Amino acid sequence: MSETSLLHKFKKWFRENFVFFGPGLLLAITAAGEAGVTEATEIGAHYGLALIWVVLFTLIFKYAFTNGIARYTLATGHTIFDALNRIPGPKYWGSVLVIIVYLVEMLAIGGMLMFAAYFLDYLLPGVYNAVLIALFLLVVALAMLRTNSYEILELFIAVLVGVLSLAIVISLVEFPIPLNLFLEGVIPTIPAGSEMAILAIIGVVGSGLNLMLYSVWLHEKASRHAVIDKSCDLLNETHFRRYIRSVNVDVLIGFFFVALITISFLFLGYSGYTVSFMGHGATLSLDTLITQVLYIVGSIPYGAYVFLALVAFIFFGAVVVGMDGRARAIAKVIGRVGEDTGRQLPSEHTLYQIMLLVFSGIIIASFVISDPMLIIRRIAAFSAIVFGIFGFIVIYLDLKLPKYARGNRLWLMIMGIGSVISIYVALLLESAFLTYGVPLIERMLVVAFVLFIFSKTQLFKKMLNGTANLLDKFWTVILFGAISIYGTVRGIPVDVGGIIINFRDVGPMIAGLIGGPFIGAAAGAIGGIHRYLEGGPTALPCFAATVLAGIVAGLMIHYWKGRLSMFRAVVLAIFVECLHLLVVLPTLTIPFGTMTAEGVLSVITITILPMCMVNIAGLLIFAYFVRTYDAFASGTARLFDLQKFRNDLRELMNPPEEEEEEKETETEDNNVR
The missing domain is CATH 1.10.1760.20 (Arp2/3 complex 21 kDa subunit ARPC3)
Structure with missing residues (x-):
């Protein structure tokens, strides 16, 4: 009886304090897909854990960015994408910019899907071609997203995060990170030759414009909570102050997982090169990266198989979440433009399905690119520039909120500095x-x-x-x-x-x-x-x-x-x-x-x-x-207009001045007569 009572109290406490728990997990997976193998493992191989402080600094800024988006969504009842049509400047410029960026980012999503296929190909060598595996995974992703069900997506990601957490815990037990090594990484130092690695971490760790998708998922969660709790009014100051705590906890949990995944991959990269014959400054390839990590986890029973499957599903989860969030965002943006212009457009659900098909075409086109790591990095640099611009847009929108919902001076300082650094870093990364x-x-x-x-x-x-x-x-x-x-x-x-x-x-x-x-x-x-x-x-x-x-x-x-x-x-x-x-x-x-x-x-x-x-x-x-x-x-x-061309040609051959002189001559002759 007492156990039942305790369980009931725990459920009640969880519902009250974690009302909006879930969107942060989606954010964690989509961010981890970009920051895992593509950057963190390679940087760990070269510089160990010396750059953990850069990871933490980056996540502080990106947490502030997400917090600003969350406050706007809670205070107004609209997503951040609904606000893009109301910012100063040319009409709909913000909406069109985010649509273009999200379409371009589908090339990077295609690269992630190819990564998932590569890891599954290592798991089942020689069974199928990597491109065929990627196509199969794309079909599975579309099947999952066809229902447009946020609940199914959240459940899938929750299970994935749970398995991922268990795997990380087991890995840390088997290969504990030395405390002194971790503490040294927290203290800001710049190892020789690590400047570009620092810029890469700032540019991609914790994701970029993907963070704006949190507003869409939070809005979905809030809409469903409003149906359950009829008295819920998210535009009310009292309820805002109550729910913002739950949202902040959700975002913190999401970024905690991003930090955990990133640092874990840093350590895996470091460990792989510590025991190998290859130096820390050696050039990395995807095969080298996978081989070195498998060398480490292979000492755990079934460790290699679990690692390959887990990383494949991290990338697959990032693809599913990335496609869902972007499709929802673009559908909302197009729907809002249709409302503002008075045009009759398909429903938001139909637009969502259409965007998934468009995304699929772009993803399939990306499969012809031989180096998915290269395209992910190029797209990340481009997105980081736009991300910095949207940092200032979030600041502008924050100033338009009711006073109780605005960020404090510390938030403004972090956002301003972070946005400038994001643009600067992106331009340095994009050396071209x-x-x-x-x-x-x-x-x-x-x-x-x-x-x-x-x-x-x-x-x-x-x-x-x-x-x-x-x-x-x-x-x-x-x-x-x-x-x-x-x-x-x-x-x-x-x-x-x-x-x-x-x-x-x-x-x-x-x-x-x-x-x-x-x-x-x-x-x-x-x-x-x-x-x-x-x-x-x-x-x-x-x-x-x-x-x-x-x-x-x-x-x-x-x-x-x-x-x-x-x-x-x-x-x-x-x-x-x-x-x-x-x-x-x-x-x-x-x-x-x-x-x-x-x-x-x-x-x-x-x-x-x-x-x-x-x-x-x-x-x-x-x-x-x-x-x-x-x-x-x-x-x-x-x-x-052929007739106009003939007239122009006639005018060129017989200029107006000559015609006027002829008319004047004819007039004089008539007067003489």
Whole structure:
């Protein structure tokens, strides 16, 4: 009787103090999937536990970020994604940015799924191809997510975390971490050559934009709790103060597991290289990493099998949780945009299912990439930049909350410093941006000066209002063709496939925006021919992509009815560059044998971020100069107007001045008569 009473009291205490227990576990798994094998084990192999202090520092900032999101969700009853449509700036820019990032991150999710397949392939060697295993795991993940049931997902993750905790406890009993080694790691020190490792930990440990998914899961949990507790009002100050304690505990538990998993993998990496013949500074491969860890856990009965299965399921769990959270987030964002614009869109459940299918396509496409570790790191660096930006957005939203729900000064300080460091670290990790992107943007200032002068001319005004004749259009083509050539000449050569990181596409894109697809194509042809004559394996795709850039810009401005905003300029720049590097480049090189798939991937890896950034900068400068124009004539005129072309040609052959002189002569003759 007394045992029953104690159990009843425990359940009551747990329900009251852990009302929102669960979302933190989902957060822990999705974060662990990125911080485990990909970074922590390798860093542990090189530097042991000396960088534990960096892990703890990073998790403090990311806990503060998650705490800010949780307070916003509890205080407003909305997810953080609902707020993206209300932040200052171009309309829906926050929503579109997070959609783009989450779609790009699906490439990293695909890399995680391949990792899970690799570990299962080690567990069952030679049974199936790793890609087939990854496809099977993807089908299983879709089957689990098809119901869109948060309860099933939470139960699955709870079981996974329980098994993971048991495995970690057993491992620590068998291989206890020396206390002095742990304490030395807590004291801030920077081992020789560990600077990039420190940056990597700050960039990926504890995840990045994945933390925003906590708002979605917390909202799901809160909605279900409101159904059970009819008196629950999360917008009430009293209830907010009561529930925020439960949420903070949930987040703390989640980050505790992240810290535990990360430090455990650090120790596994350290132990593997301690007993091996390979030095701590040796280059790691995935096979080497797995082999060294198996050497350690193999001394435990069934340790190797358990380790392989456990790590595979960590990655699989991260994939399931990552797909679910992102699909829910994007469905909410699209649904909110539909409500704001008055458009009839599919239900949130249907949008969720659609996004899962879109995600599946991106994940399958990522399977062709030979090095999943590389793509996970590249995507992590890109996401970290956006994560730092969203840190400031969370600060802005926090200041809009009721006073009782706002963060204190310590929280503001941690968020501000952490957001700045996150952006800085991401840029340092993405060395291609600093090496190529910044110099290109500096050279773009010359183009900005030319655009400023051009915007003050009558030619510019005539092009925008649709009164330009063929001669005006000819000079426009020459000008922006020259800008395209300048973008190549002032580009930066790279010793990979003879490529030139450049801003060649800026000229044709602007020509297409102000003159339509034909003007854009003509300007692109000038820049493209110049690049083609430079030679190299990428000469043909660069020529085609430059012409295509002008055509796409002309078609897009026509689709937008001549209206160009800052946001549309960014979308156009990213779309054209992705079309160039992800479609045209592989299509016109790999089938002809001029480049291998690995070579194309290397080119994309080095060039995509700096070239996207410099093209965005160029179009944003142009969009700023034309901000006073409501619409361009190129966007409202007919695309193929043969009659207008004939009139322009007739006007060129018979200028208006000559026609006026003829009319004056005829008038004088009539007067004489």
